[in-house]
Amino acid sequence: MIKRLLLLVIAVASFSAAVAQSIQSPEQFLGYKLGEQFTPHYRIVEYFRYVATASKNVKLQQFGSTNEGRPQLAMFIASDENIGRLEEIRHNNLKLAGMESGTANLPNAPVILWLSYNVHGNEPASSEAAMWTLFDLVDPANSRTKAWLKNTLVVIDPCLNPDGRDRYVNFYNSVKAGKPDPSPTAREHAEPWPGGRVNHYYFDLNRDWAWQAQKETQNRVGLYNQWLPEVHVDYHEQGINAPYYFAPAAEPYHKDITQWQRDFQVTIGKNNAKDFDKNGWMYFTKQVFDLLYPSYGDTYPLYNGSIGMTYEQGGIGGGLAVVTRSGDTLTLVQRVAHHHSTSISTIETASTHATKLLSEFKKFYDNSKANPPGPYKTYVIKNDNNEKVDQLAKLLARNGIQYGYGLAAKSITGFDYFSGKTETYTVDANDLVINAYQPKAVLLNVLMEPTTFIADSATYDITAWALPYAYGLRAYGLKESFKPATASWNVAKPAVLTNTRAYAYVSSWQSIADVRYLAAIMKKGIKARYSELPFEIAGKKFPAGSLLITKAGNDRADFDQVVTQTAAELGHELTPISTGFMDKGNDIGSSEVRFIKQPRVALMAGDGVNSEAMGEVWHLFEQQIGYPITLIRYQDLVRTKLSDFDVAIFPDGRYEGFPSEKLQAWVRDGGRLIALENAVSLLADKKEFGIKMKEAKKDDKKDKSPEVKVYANRERDAISSGIPGAIFKLSLDNTHPLGFGLPNYYYSLKMNDDIYELLGDDGWNVGTVKKDAYVSGFAGSQSKQRIANGMLIGVQNMGRGSVIYLADDPLFRSFWENGKLLFSNAVFMVGQ
Numbered sequence: 001m002i003k004r005l006l007l008l009v010i011a012v013a014s015f016s017a018a019v020a021q022s023i024q025s026p027e028q029f030l031g032y033k034l035g036e037q038f039t040p041h042y043r044i045v046e047y048f049r050y051v052a053t054a055s056k057n058v059k060l061q062q063f064g065s066t067n068e069g070r071p072q073l074a075m076f077i078a079s080d081e082n083i084g085r086l087e088e089i090r091h092n093n094l095k096l097a098g099m100e101s102g103t104a105n106l107p108n109a110p111v112i113l114w115l116s117y118n119v120h121g122n123e124p125a126s127s128e129a130a131m132w133t134l135f136d137l138v139d140p141a142n143s144r145t146k147a148w149l150k151n152t153l154v155v156i157d158p159c160l161n162p163d164g165r166d167r168y169v170n171f172y173n174s175v176k177a178g179k180p181d182p183s184p185t186a187r188e189h190a191e192p193w194p195g196g197r198v199n200h201y202y203f204d205l206n207r208d209w210a211w212q213a214q215k216e217t218q219n220r221v222g223l224y225n226q227w228l229p230e231v232h233v234d235y236h237e238q239g240i241n242a243p244y245y246f247a248p249a250a251e252p253y254h255k256d257i258t259q260w261q262r263d264f265q266v267t268i269g270k271n272n273a274k275d276f277d278k279n280g281w282m283y284f285t286k287q288v289f290d291l292l293y294p295s296y297g298d299t300y301p302l303y304n305g306s307i308g309m310t311y312e313q314g315g316i317g318g319g320l321a322v323v324t325r326s327g328d329t330l331t332l333v334q335r336v337a338h339h340h341s342t343s344i345s346t347i348e349t350a351s352t353h354a355t356k357l358l359s360e361f362k363k364f365y366d367n368s369k370a371n372p373p374g375p376y377k378t379y380v381i382k383n384d385n386n387e388k389v390d391q392l393a394k395l396l397a398r399n400g401i402q403y404g405y406g407l408a409a410k411s412i413t414g415f416d417y418f419s420g421k422t423e424t425y426t427v428d429a430n431d432l433v434i435n436a437y438q439p440k441a442v443l444l445n446v447l448m449e450p451t452t453f454i455a456d457s458a459t460y461d462i463t464a465w466a467l468p469y470a471y472g473l474r475a476y477g478l479k480e481s482f483k484p485a486t487a488s489w490n491v492a493k494p495a496v497l498t499n500t501r502a503y504a505y506v507s508s509w510q511s512i513a514d515v516r517y518l519a520a521i522m523k524k525g526i527k528a529r530y531s532e533l534p535f536e537i538a539g540k541k542f543p544a545g546s547l548l549i550t551k552a553g554n555d556r557a558d559f560d561q562v563v564t565q566t567a568a569e570l571g572h573e574l575t576p577i578s579t580g581f582m583d584k585g586n587d588i589g590s591s592e593v594r595f596i597k598q599p600r601v602a603l604m605a606g607d608g609v610n611s612e613a614m615g616e617v618w619h620l621f622e623q624q625i626g627y628p629i630t631l632i633r634y635q636d637l638v639r640t641k642l643s644d645f646d647v648a649i650f651p652d653g654r655y656e657g658f659p660s661e662k663l664q665a666w667v668r669d670g671g672r673l674i675a676l677e678n679a680v681s682l683l684a685d686k687k688e689f690g691i692k693m694k695e696a697k698k699d700d701k702k703d704k705s706p707e708v709k710v711y712a713n714r715e716r717d718a719i720s721s722g723i724p725g726a727i728f729k730l731s732l733d734n735t736h737p738l739g740f741g742l743p744n745y746y747y748s749l750k751m752n753d754d755i756y757e758l759l760g761d762d763g764w765n766v767g768t769v770k771k772d773a774y775v776s777g778f779a780g781s782q783s784k785q786r787i788a789n790g791m792l793i794g795v796q797n798m799g800r801g802s803v804i805y806l807a808d809d810p811l812f813r814s815f816w817e818n819g820k821l822l823f824s825n826a827v828f829m830v831g832q
Contacts, residue, residue, distance in 0.1 A: 023054045023138055026131040034128045035333030037320070038169040041070055041162045047131050048075055048158060055138040057083050057149070064219025067200035070162035072219055077137045077156065079149040082110055089153060090227055096358065097228050097305060097365040098439040099400060104362070110153040111354035112229035114306075115343060116297055117157060119206045121164020121196035123237035125315055125332060129339035130158035136344060145344075148351035155229065160220060160297075161198075161205050168196025172319055180320035182329050184240070189317045194611035201623070202615025203813070206234070207293070207461070209300035210447065211815035212398050213619070221300075225400050230357040231307045231350050234297030235339055237315040241325045243282035244338050245289060245312035246272045249298070252455040253291045256373045256442050257302055260360045264307050264353070271349045275341045292454065293461035294446045295813075303443040305364040307357070309346075313338050365439050372441035376477030379448055380412065381432035381468065386491055387511030388471050389432055391817055393489075395467075396434070401444050403434045404484020414476035417450055417468045418745075425476060430491050433484035450477065451776045462725020462749065464777025465815075469727050469747040472818035494573035497564040502576035504588060505563055506537070507547040510741045512624060512817075515824040517572045518547060519627035522598045524562050527553045530740070530829060532592040535585025537577050545740025545829065548588055550580075553595070594832045599672075601827060602645040604653070606633030613651035613676065616811040620820065642666040647827055652677035652809065664688055668799030672831045676806045681754055683803070691805055692757040694790045696782070723750050726777030730767040730792060737829035738766045738795055738804065741821050747775065748792060748808045749816055753783035755790035756807065767793025793822070795830055802831040 027033050029047050052060035057077060064072040076086055085106075092106035115133065117126035134156055137145050159165055168191065176188045183189075194202050199216055208217040224232075238245065248265035269285050276283045289310050291299050301308030314324075315335045324330050350357060383389045396403050406429040413424045427433075436444060447467050454463055468475035508514050509530065518528060529548045534541065549563055556562075567574045580588035587593075601621070605614055621629040632640055634655055642648070642662065648671060650658070658679070667673050675683055684693040732739045732746040739746075746767055758765050771788045779787070792807040804826045810819025 023051065023135070023140065025135050025139075033333070034132055035125075035320075035331065035336045038124055038172060038332070039128060039131070040169055041127075041159055041166050044127055044131060044158050045071055045073060048073055048134065051075070051134060051138055056080070057138055059083065059086060061223075063223045064216070066163045066216055068163045070166070072162070072216065073158060074223060075134060075156045075158070077134070077149065077154045078110065079146075081108070082149075082153060086153075093228055094226075096362045098369055099228065108151070109358065110151050111231070111350055111357045112153045112155065112227060113231045113347060113350045114155040114224070114227070114229040114301075115157070115233050115235070115346075116160055117235045117339075118165055119160040119234060119297060120204070120236060121161045121166070121198070122168040122191060123197070123235075123313075123316055124165055124168060125237060125313055125335035126235035126339045127159045127165060128332070128336045129235070129343060130156055132336065132340045133343040134158075137347075145347070148347055150351075151354040152347060152351040154347060155227070157220065161216065163200045164196045164198055164205075171196065176319065182321040182323045184317075184322055188319045189322060191317065193607045193609070198611060198615065201619040202611040203619070204612055206236075206297055207295050207813060209297060210295035210399065210443075211395070211813060213814035218398065221398065225304075225398075228304060229301070229306055230361045231346070232297070232301035232309070233342075233346055234308070234310050236310060236312045237318075237335070238312045239316055240314050240318045240322050240330055242312070242314040243284050244276065244314065244342075245284055245287075245310070246342055247309040247311075248285050249310070250287050250290045250460075252459060254294075254299070254303075254446060255453050255455070256446060257291060258360075258364060260363075261302055261307055264357075264360075265309060267353065268307065268309065268346060268349050272342050272345045275345055276338075279341075281338060281341075288460065290458075290460050292452070292459055292463065294443070294465065296461075303446050304440070305361050305368075305442075311339065311342050364442075368439055368441035369437055372436035372438070372445065374436070374445035374449060375479060376415065376448070377436045377481040378414075378478040379434040379436070379444075380407070380414065380427055380476045380478065381434075382474040382476075383428060383430040383432065383491075384474060385510050387513040388473055388817060389430075390489075392467060392471050392473065393432060399440065399443060399447075401434065401440045402438045403432055404487045405430055405433060405489055406485035407431075407433055407482050408485055409482065412476070412478060412482070414478040415450070417466070417475040417477070423476075429485070430489060433482065435481060435483055437481055448475075448477070454778050459724050459778065462751070462777065464725060464727040464749070464775070466727070466776060469775065470749075470816050470818055472742070472747060494567070494571060496568045497574060497576060500560050500564055500576050502551070502560060503578050503580055504548050504550040504576075506540075506542055506575040506577060507549065507567075507572070508542070508741075509545040509547055510543075510821070512820045512824065513570070513572065514547070514741070515821065515828070516625045517567065517570055518596075518828065519625045520566050520570060521549065521563060523627070524566065525556075526559070526562055527598075528596050529588075529593050530596060530737075530832075531586070532594060532737070533585055536583045537579075538575055540575060543741070544735060545737070545825075548593060550588060596828060596832055597646065599646040599827060600644060601627070601629045601647045601649065602632050602640075603629050603649045604634045604637070604651065604655075605631045606635055608634055608655055609653040610651055610677075613653070613809060616809070616814055617649055617651055617823075619814060620811060620823070624820070625824070638662070642671065643669075645671070647672045647674065649674045649827075650676065650679040653679060655679065655682060658682050659686070659688075664798075667801040667803060670800040672802050672804065672826075674804045674806065674826050677751075677809055680756070680805045680807050683805075684756065688798075689803065690759050690763050690796045691794070694755045694757050694786075696786050723753055723779045723783050724777075726750055726779040727775040728769060728773045728787060729775050730769055730773065732793070733764070733766045736764050736766045736795065737832070738764070738793065738822065738825045740825050740829055746793070746822065747818055748810075749812050750779075750787065750808055753779075753786045754807055755787050755792060756794070756805070758791050759794050759796055762798075763794055763796040765791045765794050767791070804830055
């Protein structure tokens with residue numbers, strides 16, 4: 001009996017051990033084969049959480065949540081030896097990079113490989129592949145991956161854009177037929193607006209790595225910079241007719257990308273190709289996807305010492321199955337298999353070259369600290385605007401770039417970004433100072449270089465982004481190395497006003513923080529005014545546009561309390577004044593002091609609207625200034641009571657029947673129409689509107705024969721009339737309400753060569769371009785010639801209302817800080 005019981009105990013123990021060693025595959029866990037249907041994000045999360053409990057070789061971290069509350073996850077997979085010392089590995093890696101003090105000396109430190117899946121929600125195959133890859137790494141029976149994990153720590157982020165992915169998956173599952181319809185014209189292959197590509201606020205998260213304007217990116221890049229992996233892969237899908245793409249990338253490569261980083265892209269690509277060759281799968285390399293713009297999932301890691309790569313599988317809009325141009329049927333099963341193949345191949349390559357990857361990673365950072373790239377070894381940002389400087393400092397900090405304030409030397413000679421000349425100037429104690437001799441020197445140089453070196457003009461994205469222009473802050477590049485005098489800012493915090501009784505309060509109007517304050521008091525029922533002209537009072541000078549919050553018109557017992565407490569909550573500075581009699585300038589009762597009617601704002605959305613351009617406005621209102629805005633589908637405008645709104649914003653888009661007679665009548669009756677980008681061009685040359693597109697100069701030679709073109713040069717020839725994002729300097733009339741709070745110039749990021757004739761007597765040419773306005777980035781020779789002597793920012797009077805023309809996007813990807821006040825002026829100041 002005892003012997004029988006002993007045998008039973010042994011049998012149960014053996015069975016339990018076997019169960020403990022087995023881990024369910026995605027197919028076993030989900031109940032279907034990967035690729036047979038789309039997996040909702042919550043089920044992907046459930047599988048990752050299941051593996052976290054079933055495997056002793058993983059650690060699951062939730063590092064944030066999306067705007068819609070979905071979890072953001074990172075799974076760390078390592079060997080038995082390394083899984084228990086993840087923090088040691090992390091700190092050791094940061095010491096390798098010089099981001100932490102001390103010597104990196106962890107024995108057998110693994111190389112860190114980071115796999116990021118599904119940044120665009122309607123490119124969903126890679127999240128399915130993420131589960132398959134995870135299983136291969138934790139499967140106890142997989143001896144091949146076990147060997148790789150001895151010297152490789154793999155990090156998997158299964159979905160970078162959960163909100164966008166679920167938007168796509170929910171759409172597809174709601175319209176798919178009982179059996180997938182492979183016809184490209186079938187409804188299941190046509191997403192409704194805005195599509196699943198973007199996040200909740202319709203931002204492209206793949207272009208937000210450096211700027212981190214979005215919550216998801218802030219969370220993810222924050223975690224990324226705590227680890228700084230040696231290899232990073234960003235998984236995508238492209239059009240259904242394209243073969244698979246993997247490294248090496250296309251030119252142009254940024255000049256700061258090292259030869260090692262270039263060469264190892266080839267090594268990775270060749271190993272990826274082996275499996276594709278074996279299976280007869282089509283692929284391409286060295287085309288389309290370049291390495292220049294710094295805010296991608298491949299370039300940002302490269303500028304941070306990693307081997308950064310993009311992998312692209314054909315499949316956008318492909319559903320579960322779709323017939324391609326060649327007549328083949330592309331299935332989700334195939335798409336998942338291709339992404340899984342490159343995942344496994346890349347892990348293998350990283351493991352094979354782990355020692356070299358670690359040594360080159362260290363070399364990258366050693367070189368950064370000892371010999372930073374670029375001509376300038378110190379950057380000085382003039383503190384002409386506390387809020388903008390503070391925002392820039394926060395951006396630098398999020399990217400791990402070290403900075404300080406002031407210099408011991410007060411007189412310095414350096415390159416002036418705004419004049420383009422080498423000049424001598426004075427450094428103040430609160431000027432931002434960035435020394436280039438630091439670990440993040442490469443990223444710093446890329447973000448700060450005044451003119452982007454472009455080896456090949458056929459680029460995939462914008463070609464200029466220098467932070468001084470984006471923020472509108474005067475900056476200087478010094479060829480000498482200077483250390484900041486202090487690490488902290490010496491600007492005194494605004495005094496907290498308590499028990500104040502004032503005739504009025506004065507608030508500055510120079511940054512988005514001032515707009516935030518105006519929005520906050522308006523929501524609390526406080527009325528405000530602005531001065532059209534500069535004035536002086538209480539020993540201070542205030543420029544045009546400064547806010548005046550008067551007791552007159554705010555007849556309520558808690559007036560002072562609400563105004564001052566709101567300022568205290570926002571850390572906002574106010575100047576209380578005891579009289580309306582100005583020391584210089586017009587008194588508060590002057591006709592030059594205008595009442596700001598609290599605007600009721602409508603924003604166009606829906607079919608025809610550029611969702612990303614619309615999302616920039618939406619995000620500005622909801623997340624940055626906290627002001628109410630109503631989103632209206634453009635197709636519903638015909639039945640909208642326009643009298644309920646004072647401002648209507650039309651972002652970039654293609655609006656049919658625009659502008660309707662109803663909309664024009666609303667403007668004439670006092671409404672403000674804000675048109676941006678292509679919406680401006682739709683108004684051009686309409687007889688009711690004063691704006692006209694400026695035509696290119698015509699050649700006087702009447703008998704000129706057609707040019708003989710070379711077919712192979714067709715892409716290059718097209719570039720001559722294109723602008724893939726270049727910076728131009730505009731002359732700005734800052735006496736007009738649209739220019740309040742800004743200097744008499746404005747740096748605009750142009751995405752096309754649209755330019756308009758100067759407005760006539762019924763309009764104001766607020767932002768104009770002269771002949772030599774080009775600053776940085778690639779602009780085709782024809783386009784550069786065309787953008788001269790015209791208008792890009794203007795206001796037209798129409799009856800009792802006005803039309804504001806913004807030919808370029810002032811809120812571009814929300815990192816163009818220079819334009820946020822300009823746009824706010826259009827909403828709150830113009831037409832009052």
